[in-house]
Amino acid sequence: SGKASSKEMERIDNLFYSYANRSSGMIDPEGIETLCSDMEVDHTDVRILMLAWKMRAEKQGYFTLEEWRQGLKSLRADTLNKLKKALPDLEKEVKRPSNFVDFYNYAFRYCLTEEKQKSIDIESICQLLDLVLGSHFQAQVDYFIEYLKIQSDYKVINMDQWMGFYRFCNEISFPDFSNYDPELAWPLILDNFVEWMRAKRT
Amino acid sequence: MSNQKKRNFQIDAFKHRVVVDPKYADKTWKILEHAIHEIYNHNASGLSFEELYRNAYNMVLHKFGEKLYNGLVATMTSHLKEISKSIEAAQGDSFLEELNRKWNDHNKALQMIRDILMYMDRTYIPSVHKTPVHELGLNLWRDNIIHSSKIQTRLQNTLLELVHRERTGEVIDRGLMRNIVKMLMDLGSSVYQEDFEKPFLEVSAEFYSGESQKFIECCDCGDYLKKAEKRLNEEIERVTHYLDSKSEVRINNVVEKEMIANHMLRLVHMENSGLVNMLLDDKFDDLGRMYNLFRRVPDGLSTIREVMTSHLRETGKQLVSDPERLKDPVEFVQCLLDEKDKYDSIISNAFNNDKTFQNALNSSFEYFINLNTRSPEFISLFVDDKLRKGLKGVSEEDVEIILDKVMMLFRYLQEKDVFEKYYKQHLAKRLLSGKTVSDDAERSLIVKLKTECGYQFTSKLEGMFTDMKTSQDTMQGFYASHPELGDGPTLVVQVLTTGSWPTQPGVPCNLPAEMSALCEKFRLGYKEIEQATEIPTADLKRCLQSMACVKGKNVLRKEPMSKDIGEEDAFFVNDKFTSKFYKVKIGTVVAQKESEPEKQETRQRVEEDRKPQIEAAVVRIMKSRRVLDHNNIITEVTKQLQSRFLANPTEIKKRIESLIERDFLERDSVDRKLYRYLA
Numbered sequence: 001s002g003k004a005s006s007k008e009m010e011r012i013d014n015l016f017y018s019y020a021n022r023s024s025g026m027i028d029p030e031g032i033e034t035l036c037s038d039m040e041v042d043h044t045d046v047r048i049l050m051l052a053w054k055m056r057a058e059k060q061g062y063f064t065l066e067e068w069r070q071g072l073k074s075l076r077a078d079t080l081n082k083l084k085k086a087l088p089d090l091e092k093e094v095k096r097p098s099n100f101v102d103f104y105n106y107a108f109r110y111c112l113t114e115e116k117q118k119s120i121d122i123e124s125i126c127q128l129l130d131l132v133l134g135s136h137f138q139a140q141v142d143y144f145i146e147y148l149k150i151q152s153d154y155k156v157i158n159m160d161q162w163m164g165f166y167r168f169c170n171e172i173s174f175p176d177f178s179n180y181d182p183e184l185a186w187p188l189i190l191d192n193f194v195e196w197m198r199a200k201r202t
Numbered sequence: 203m204s205n206q207k208k209r210n211f212q213i214d215a216f217k218h219r220v221v222v223d224p225k226y227a228d229k230t231w232k233i234l235e236h237a238i239h240e241i242y243n244h245n246a247s248g249l250s251f252e253e254l255y256r257n258a259y260n261m262v263l264h265k266f267g268e269k270l271y272n273g274l275v276a277t278m279t280s281h282l283k284e285i286s287k288s289i290e291a292a293q294g295d296s297f298l299e300e301l302n303r304k305w306n307d308h309n310k311a312l313q314m315i316r317d318i319l320m321y322m323d324r325t326y327i328p329s330v331h332k333t334p335v336h337e338l339g340l341n342l343w344r345d346n347i348i349h350s351s352k353i354q355t356r357l358q359n360t361l362l363e364l365v366h367r368e369r370t371g372e373v374i375d376r377g378l379m380r381n382i383v384k385m386l387m388d389l390g391s392s393v394y395q396e397d398f399e400k401p402f403l404e405v406s407a408e409f410y411s412g413e414s415q416k417f418i419e420c421c422d423c424g425d426y427l428k429k430a431e432k433r434l435n436e437e438i439e440r441v442t443h444y445l446d447s448k449s450e451v452r453i454n455n456v457v458e459k460e461m462i463a464n465h466m467l468r469l470v471h472m473e474n475s476g477l478v479n480m481l482l483d484d485k486f487d488d489l490g491r492m493y494n495l496f497r498r499v500p501d502g503l504s505t506i507r508e509v510m511t512s513h514l515r516e517t518g519k520q521l522v523s524d525p526e527r528l529k530d531p532v533e534f535v536q537c538l539l540d541e542k543d544k545y546d547s548i549i550s551n552a553f554n555n556d557k558t559f560q561n562a563l564n565s566s567f568e569y570f571i572n573l574n575t576r577s578p579e580f581i582s583l584f585v586d587d588k589l590r591k592g593l594k595g596v597s598e599e600d601v602e603i604i605l606d607k608v609m610m611l612f613r614y615l616q617e618k619d620v621f622e623k624y625y626k627q628h629l630a631k632r633l634l635s636g637k638t639v640s641d642d643a644e645r646s647l648i649v650k651l652k653t654e655c656g657y658q659f660t661s662k663l664e665g666m667f668t669d670m671k672t673s674q675d676t677m678q679g680f681y682a683s684h685p686e687l688g689d690g691p692t693l694v695v696q697v698l699t700t701g702s703w704p705t706q707p708g709v710p711c712n713l714p715a716e717m718s719a720l721c722e723k724f725r726l727g728y729k730e731i732e733q734a735t736e737i738p739t740a741d742l743k744r745c746l747q748s749m750a751c752v753k754g755k756n757v758l759r760k761e762p763m764s765k766d767i768g769e770e771d772a773f774f775v776n777d778k779f780t781s782k783f784y785k786v787k788i789g790t791v792v793a794q795k796e797s798e799p800e801k802q803e804t805r806q807r808v809e810e811d812r813k814p815q816i817e818a819a820v821v822r823i824m825k826s827r828r829v830l831d832h833n834n835i836i837t838e839v840t841k842q843l844q845s846r847f848l849a850n851p852t853e854i855k856k857r858i859e860s861l862i863e864r865d866f867l868e869r870d871s872v873d874r875k876l877y878r879y880l881a
Contacts, residue, residue, distance in 0.1 A: 118863060160862045167874065185832035185875050188855050
């Protein structure tokens with residue numbers, strides 16, 4: 001089986017090099033786009049983000065050989081076809097609650113592209129929210145995005161607020177907010193959001 | 203050995219030969235019975251007490267104690283029945299007199315009888331647990347006289363009637379009253395209570411309930427209180443004259459309940475004369491009376507306090523939000539001080555300097571002073587006015603008094619930092635323009651601020667004084683080393699430490715070419731001056747005001763003539779201006795209250811300054827506590843900062859979030875209410 005696994009490794013590497021940029025030795029945005037079209041998946045599809053999570057990709061838009069090997073090996077995919085077929089299972093895996101928090105957290109970090117960047121602009125956050133959380137908490141996400149777009153107090157969102165919103169969706173009764181207590185340590189932006197929602201509903 | 207038989211020898215006690223006269227007991231009792239009759243008939247002088255005592259002694263000794271005791275009971279009872287008849291027969295007013303006389307007789311008789319029967323009282327009675335003679339006499343009096351059906355109700359009604367007559371202004375025989383009441387008390391506290399006190403209290407309650415109803419319909423609040431006070435004093439006096447002193451509390455309670463507690467709210471809110479009117483008119487006597495009466499009933503003082511507080515808050519709120527008042531900051535602060543003086547003297551003159559009232563006063567002031575966000579600015583302007591001119595010719599002690607009052611207002615401020623900001627600006631202007639009246643007064647206030655808020659608060663203010671002194675010394679040194687400059691124009695230079703003084707944006711001002719052009723042009727519109735000089739609006743207006751609107755200094759003439767500068771105004775060089783001085787000093791008009799945009803700017807600067815203070819407080823607290831929940835952080839931060847300003851919880855939350863973002867803190871992964879300090 002040692003032989004088999006080295007064979008498998010070889011195939012994984014070959015697949016990598018078929019998309020990698022020769023000079024940088026990484027799969028770059030262009031390579032990812034090709035990969036997507038080969039798998040017949042849109043490059044903005046959440047499953048691509050999930051794939052990045054599985055590979056623990058550090059940098060947005062790039063896969064290193066290390067990351068690729070690690071990810072594909074644990075997906076047990078050494079051909080394009082297998083990789084394509086592994087996607088539904090990957091989706092299930094991510095949606096397990098214990099994994100999802102990690103994925104949600106990863107999604108934010110994945111979008112931090114600059115050195116020392118700690119927050120993400122409102123527009124990108126809206127897209128990201130819709131992408132990763134839209135299917136779980138459609139109503140909350142839609143309203144929150146609406147709020148984010150009309151408010152003027154915040155131009156960016158940080159990790160604390162990002163994680164706070166996930167906790168909010170899980171814990172707070174919607175849309176009556178009956179168990180929401182602003183005295184508790186919710187990020188201020190959620191206090192404002194709830195206040196806005198309540199004003200809107202009356 | 204039979205002859206040795208000995209008989210035990212026995213000695214019997216010697217037996218008295220007792221007279222066994224079968225009639226002995228009856229005979230002896232007859233003698234005693236006769237004596238008792240004689241005593242009740244006031245014929246005791248012929249009796250030999252020694253003989254009677256011996257007879258009674260012997261009866262007890264010969265085991266006839268019971269016969270003696272029963273005889274006594276029967277005889278005394280029959281006498282008392284006789285007495286009862288004679289009391290019942292007494293008509294009208296003589297009823298009580300007869301009762302009193304017979305009571306005295308009975309007491310005297312009882313005394314004598316007890317003396318005769320002393321031996322029985324001492325030996326026989328305790329051994330068989332019977333009632334001692336004196337007490338027996340009282341009980342028989344109670345049962346046969348006081349509780350006799352023909353006397354009991356009559357006595358009660360007579361007594362209550364007398365009290366009622368006295369209450370309605372008649373003079374009654376208080377001595378007789380006292381004796382009768384004393385009798386009831388002697389018969390035991392339960393007799394006093396059941397046969398007199400209870401009905402007395404009931405009747406009194408009825409009386410005062412009716413009377414208070416009548417009073418409250420027709421009297422104003424002050425009069426009512428006078429009447430209630432009078433009634434209360436009368437009842438207290440009544441107790442000292444003829445009632446048991448224990449009744450004082452009870453009858454007072456009745457009067458207090460009927461006359462005060464039941465009408466408290468109506469009194470306090472009485473139209474045109476209630477508490478608010480008393481406060482408005484400084485009616486110290488009425489207020490004092492109300493305080494002293496109300497303190498006697500439950501919730502009385504809190505009722506006064508609450509009405510006073512809400513009135514004070516309401517008037518205070520009106521005062522601080524009256525747009526007319528806001529036009530003149532000095533007047534505004536003076537009004538606050540007057541209001542405070544007024545209530546201080548009410549509390550000391552009428553409310554016994556009650557601490558709880560003082561607290562209510564303070565909290566009310568704190569409440570409404572802070573309703574107006576300009577209060578800090580105005581208080582500083584008030585000080586500014588005083589220190590520029592208001593204190594001229596005022597004695598040192600009076601200056602201290604004024605400054606102390608200012609400090610008192612300062613203590614009420616929640617935003618002490620805003621005051622500080624303004625104070626610094628105003629002080630800077632005073633110092634730089636040499637306008638301050640008294641250096642001592644300035645320093646005295648700084649010392650007061652320092653004691654109140656600590657060194658940090660005033661260090662920069664003190665630095666400003668040091669700069670002034672240093673500059674002065676430097677100037678003197680300069681001229682001393684250059685005597686030849688004495689006749690030239692004088693130069694005044696002030697060297698100021700950066701950071702100690704309020705920063706002001708650099709003001710562009712193209713002088714003097716344009717100013718001379720101004721003279722040539724003769725007449726200029728405000729807009730043209732503004733364009734030509736590029737001095738910012740607020741400063742330009744202030745300058746023009748100084749040059750055109752101050753009497754004696756008006757080197758410019760303005761059309762139309764008015765106190766303020768309008769944008770449509772036109773300006774001329776004032777040809778008619780004359781002065782006996784070579785040098786005319788034109789000072790800028792005194793610090794005005796700030797215009798709306800200036801105010802906003804100051805506000806924003808204050809808000810900015812608060813951010814690091816809040817963050818520092820959070821970090822200090824978290825550093826020592828390591829883990830703390832949200833509410834506790836908010837509380838502690840607020841507490842730490844309250845000597846300077848009231849931190850807004852939302853702002854604290856913002857600061858905490860900012861500290862989380864910068865990795866000073868993190869949220870606990872399990873309990874999201876908790877924050878952890880990251881070292």
